[in-house]
Amino acid sequence: MALGLAGCGSTNWGFPYRATIQQGNWITSEQVAKLETGMTRDQVRFVLGTPTLQDIFHAERWDYPYYNQPGYGRDELRKFTVWFENDRLTRWTGDEQPDRQPFQKADSGKEAIQSADAERAARQATSPGLDQSAAPNGQAAGGAPQATIQAVPAGATRPEGQE
Numbered sequence: 001m002a003l004g005l006a007g008c009g010s011t012n013w014g015f016p017y018r019a020t021i022q023q024g025n026w027i028t029s030e031q032v033a034k035l036e037t038g039m040t041r042d043q044v045r046f047v048l049g050t051p052t053l054q055d056i057f058h059a060e061r062w063d064y065p066y067y068n069q070p071g072y073g074r075d076e077l078r079k080f081t082v083w084f085e086n087d088r089l090t091r092w093t094g095d096e097q098p099d100r101q102p103f104q105k106a107d108s109g110k111e112a113i114q115s116a117d118a119e120r121a122a123r124q125a126t127s128p129g130l131d132q133s134a135a136p137n138g139q140a141a142g143g144a145p146q147a148t149i150q151a152v153p154a155g156a157t158r159p160e161g162q163e
Contacts, residue, residue, distance in 0.1 A: 018071035024052050025064040027080050029097045035082070039089040044082055051082075060084045064094070 027048055034047045044062070045051075051062035064080040080094030 020071050021069040022067070024066035025049055025080075026066055026101065027064055027078075027094075027097045028101065029099045032080070032092070032094075032097055035089065035092055037089055037091070041084060041087055041089075044084075044089055048080075048082070 025048065031047055035044070039047075048064060051064055053063035053065065055061065055063075060083055062082050062084075064082075066076075066078045066080075068076040070076075078095040078097065080092070080097065082092040083090050
């Protein structure tokens, strides 16, 4: 029995449970692309968030480290640093940042969405007006208006010309 459990301990789902540890600032490449020289400290804080490290001995430098120690797998350490002169951003440097947020899967399905959009566009180009994916204006797929049913309370009479 003990030998069987010992073999289970080497897999991701096995025993013992090891928690993932994340520390620091997650910065994306999109956020880095928004940086411009001459930005104020408040503008940089708005784009990147509050820095993890603000050294009192290096007041012109903000550090944004990120460390991830997954329960199973390799550790990840990324660094990003911005420098100011006269409270204006002068330069920044650091490791390459990811293009997604941590809660997004690495495979976001973007290709599947793009191929579905391309297929829909091709279908509309070959037969415009026959898009069945949505009909917000109350028309059927063929473009003809759908029949409207009106409820008439019992004992009420219909206006002239309606049957």
